[in-house]
Amino acid sequence: MTPVRAVEGKAIPFGRANVDTDIIIPAKWLKTISREGLGRGAFETVRAEPGNVFDDPAYVGAPILIAGENFGCGSSREHAAWALADLGIKAVIAPSYSDIFSGNAFKNGLLAIELPRAAIDRLMEVAKTDPISIDLEHQTVTTRFQDRFTFEIDPFRKHCLLNGLDEVGLTLAMEKQIAGFEAKREPETPWL
Amino acid sequence: MTSGPRTLYEKIWDAHVVERREDGTCLVYIDRHLVHEVTSPQAFEALRMSGRKVRRPDLTLAVPDHNLPTTARLDAQGRRLPIADPESAQQLAVLERNAPAFGIRYIGPTDAEQGIVHVVGPEQGFTLPGATLVCGDSHTAAHGALGALAFGIGTSEVEHVLATQTLLLKQSKSMNIRVEGELGFGVTPKDLILHIIGRIGAAGGTGYVIEYSGSTFRDMSVEGRLTVSNMSIEAGARAGLIAPDDKTFDYLKGRPMAPKGADWDKAVAYWRTLPSDPGASFDAIVEIDAASVAPTVTWGTSPEDVVPILGEVPDPDSFAEQAKRDAARKSLDYMGLTPGQKLREVGVENIFIGSCTNSRIEDLRAAAAVLKGRKRATNVKQALVVPGSGLVKRQAEAEGLDRIFIEAGFEWREPGCSACLGMNPDKVPAGERCASTSNRNFVGRQGPGARTHLVSPAMAAAAAVTGKLTDVRELMR
Ligand code: SF4
Numbered sequence: 001m002t003p004v005r006a007v008e009g010k011a012i013p014f015g016r017a018n019v020d021t022d023i024i025i026p027a028k029w030l031k032t033i034s035r036e037g038l039g040r041g042a043f044e045t046v047r048a049e050p051g052n053v054f055d056d057p058a059y060v061g062a063p064i065l066i067a068g069e070n071f072g073c074g075s076s077r078e079h080a081a082w083a084l085a086d087l088g089i090k091a092v093i094a095p096s097y098s099d100i101f102s103g104n105a106f107k108n109g110l111l112a113i114e115l116p117r118a119a120i121d122r123l124m125e126v127a128k129t130d131p132i133s134i135d136l137e138h139q140t141v142t143t144r145f146q147d148r149f150t151f152e153i154d155p156f157r158k159h160c161l162l163n164g165l166d167e168v169g170l171t172l173a174m175e176k177q178i179a180g181f182e183a184k185r186e187p188e189t190p191w192l
Numbered sequence: 193m194t195s196g197p198r199t200l201y202e203k204i205w206d207a208h209v210v211e212r213r214e215d216g217t218c219l220v221y222i223d224r225h226l227v228h229e230v231t232s233p234q235a236f237e238a239l240r241m242s243g244r245k246v247r248r249p250d251l252t253l254a255v256p257d258h259n260l261p262t263t264a265r266l267d268a269q270g271r272r273l274p275i276a277d278p279e280s281a282q283q284l285a286v287l288e289r290n291a292p293a294f295g296i297r298y299i300g301p302t303d304a305e306q307g308i309v310h311v312v313g314p315e316q317g318f319t320l321p322g323a324t325l326v327c328g329d330s331h332t333a334a335h336g337a338l339g340a341l342a343f344g345i346g347t348s349e350v351e352h353v354l355a356t357q358t359l360l361l362k363q364s365k366s367m368n369i370r371v372e373g374e375l376g377f378g379v380t381p382k383d384l385i386l387h388i389i390g391r392i393g394a395a396g397g398t399g400y401v402i403e404y405s406g407s408t409f410r411d412m413s414v415e416g417r418l419t420v421s422n423m424s425i426e427a428g429a430r431a432g433l434i435a436p437d438d439k440t441f442d443y444l445k446g447r448p449m450a451p452k453g454a455d456w457d458k459a460v461a462y463w464r465t466l467p468s469d470p471g472a473s474f475d476a477i478v479e480i481d482a483a484s485v486a487p488t489v490t491w492g493t494s495p496e497d498v499v500p501i502l503g504e505v506p507d508p509d510s511f512a513e514q515a516k517r518d519a520a521r522k523s524l525d526y527m528g529l530t531p532g533q534k535l536r537e538v539g540v541e542n543i544f545i546g547s548c549t550n551s552r553i554e555d556l557r558a559a560a561a562v563l564k565g566r567k568r569a570t571n572v573k574q575a576l577v578v579p580g581s582g583l584v585k586r587q588a589e590a591e592g593l594d595r596i597f598i599e600a601g602f603e604w605r606e607p608g609c610s611a612c613l614g615m616n617p618d619k620v621p622a623g624e625r626c627a628s629t630s631n632r633n634f635v636g637r638q639g640p641g642a643r644t645h646l647v648s649p650a651m652a653a654a655a656a657v658t659g660k661l662t663d664v665r666e667l668m669r
Contacts, residue, residue: 017515017519018394018395018494018519020632020634022613022632022634022635022636022637023634023635023636026636026640027613027614027615027637028614028615030230030258030259030615031230031259031277031279031280031282031283031615032233032279033233033234033237033282033283033286034233034234034237035234045635045636045640068515069395069515070394070395070398070428073394073395073428074330074425074632074634075329075330075613075632076231076328076329076330076344076345076346077230077231077346078231078234078328078346078347078348079347081346096395096398098395098398098428099364099398099399099428099430100330100344100345100346100430103345103346103349104346104347104348104349107346107348107349108348154215154217154362155215156213156215156217156360167348167352167360168238168242168244168351168352168355168356169242171219171352171355171356171358171360172244172355172356174210174211174219174356177210177211177219178210178219178221178247178356178357178358181210181221182221185221189322189459189462190451190455190458191320191451191455191456191458191459192223192320192323
């Protein structure tokens with residue numbers, strides 16, 4: 001995985017709450033056996049609406065997406081994270097996420113940043129005209145108008161993101177502990 | 193490890209921690225892994241690229257379901273029929289290659305045991321109380337009905353489990369939903385879970401594992417419990433749990449992958465220690481009186497948008513929050529409904545009985561009981577029954593349920609996810625309405641522009657007969 005330190009640029013002021021992963025990437029796009037190219041199907045139903053933010057030339061290529069509560073709810077499809085990445089989005093800012101989505105995002109080096117409602121409202125305003133900066137190291141979201149919001153992130157996730165660590169590789173290095181667990185448990189619960 | 197009285201969730205969690213980090217993240221051992229064709233290709237590919245193996249193929253079971261067409265799979269000579277859509281065919285072919293290549297047990301499209309992963313797991317005894325179980329599908333929560341800690345994962349996690357048989361997780365908060373009393377006449381587990389989601393909201397369970405307890409669940413069949421736990425994710429919860437009891441053990445006994453002989457006795461003795469201890473504490477408690485639940489239907493595009501069947505479409509302005517008012521307006525626009533409209537006057541052109549929520553034998557029996565001797569209304573253009581597995585299908589045929597459905601004007605299909613997610617050819621046409629026993633009424637879920645009303649199997653059958661959303665109790669008297 002490539003290390004992630006900061007994301008800077010225009011933000012798409014989407015703002016919608018309860019954006020489910022069927023909206024992010026409809027089922028017909030899930031027939032792929034690859035992680036690439038899903039940006040074409042991203043937000044397909046939203047993009048069918050005239051005047052939608054995704055096709056607004058002001059936000060083309062924006063690396064940040066701002067959304068409402070419970071972003072990424074519904075289906076566990078990681079295709080949602082792949083589709084966002086394929087669109088060029090490197091960070092989402094929202095008041096809350098579904099557990100599965102935030103995990104999927106993290107594993108693809110996509111930041112899922114949680115900020116309170118008031119901060120989201122403010123950033124939605126700023127996004128209309130100006131870029132937004134996210135600094136993972138210092139856990140801040142800033143604008144050129146002196147706004148400065150700090151966010152929480154799991155320290156382990158932060159460490160992996162900053163250093164581009166592969167989680168499977170890290171866990172495989174714990175083979176001794178895993179084998180030890182299996183050996184200890186086998187006689188206790190042989191049916192498992 | 194929690195000291196003092198522990199919840200069911202805490203007991204399962206504690207028994208599976210391989211290693212605990214300082215920040216509270218745990219490496220958790222996974223006992224069972226279900227794999228299907230849609231969320232696994234990229235995971236197997238990643239293993240291949242890094243030269244990694246599947247650590248415990250014996251704990252992994254692969255079954256295609258999501259994308260598999262539900263039309264006949266064999267021709268008159270018993271030869272396998274090709275899948276028309278080349279992308280779907282390829283996805284299935286990739287699973288059929290990956291499973292043997294990595295040594296994983298595979299149940300194929302023409303095997304009698306094939307079906308929706310969440311129907312097959314319990315049915316085969318692959319799902320066991322006290323086990324941790326994962327699958328690349330959010331409705332994995334269903335398996336919690338048997339007292340397994342079960343949750344959906346993304347493809348990177350599928351890869352992680354295949355390679356290491358573990359996951360890195362943080363313990364969730366715990367919520368106890370207590371329901372006491374008897375469900376009323378014509379009220380089913382599906383109505384109860386829709387009612388619960390309406391009560392706590394589509395994000396009400398986010399960050400929690402829900403334990404369902406109380407006399408209503410104790411008296412409920414294992415199949416009903418599966419329906420309830422299945423939809424935990426629609427309330428945002430990672431998992432649902434119901435304490436294993438004699439009903440659970442009776443259900444599992446003799447299933448092909450369940451423990452046998454001395455192991456069985458040992459397992460049951462262990463399973464009896466799992467229920468939450470008296471005095472165990474939860475982070476949140478919700479109490480519901482079963483008698484207050486009516487046959488329930490959704491009006492909007494979130495599973496929290498529920499009303500009793502005798503109710504009306506709400507006025508968006510009646511919601512307290514601005515965001516919800518906006519969402520409700522959008523929903524009504526999409527659904528083609530107006531505030532104040534009576535739900536039981538809403539016509540439907542499509543009926544879907546199926547999905548991992550409601551495709552087990554009890555569900556088909558409940559629908560058939562309503563349909564017996566009746567016909568679908570003339571405005572109903574498509575009525576599908578898609579059994580959850582080949583075994584459910586055979587059982588239903590042995591009981592003559594297929595005849596009842598076919599005579600009522602339904603199509604009797606092969607097992608799979610079907611119109612639940614509209615990925616294979618089974619879809620609801622744009623602008624048309626569907627009374628569906630599935631679990632998601634999201635925009636476009638059953639096909640672009642499809643308008644979904646979530647209901648119980650009996651309510652779906654009633655809608656088929658009258659051609660509109662209907663209070664099934666009227667047809668049951
Ligand atoms: S039936 Fe629907 S919800 Fe269940 S596993 Fe299939 S797609 Fe998912």
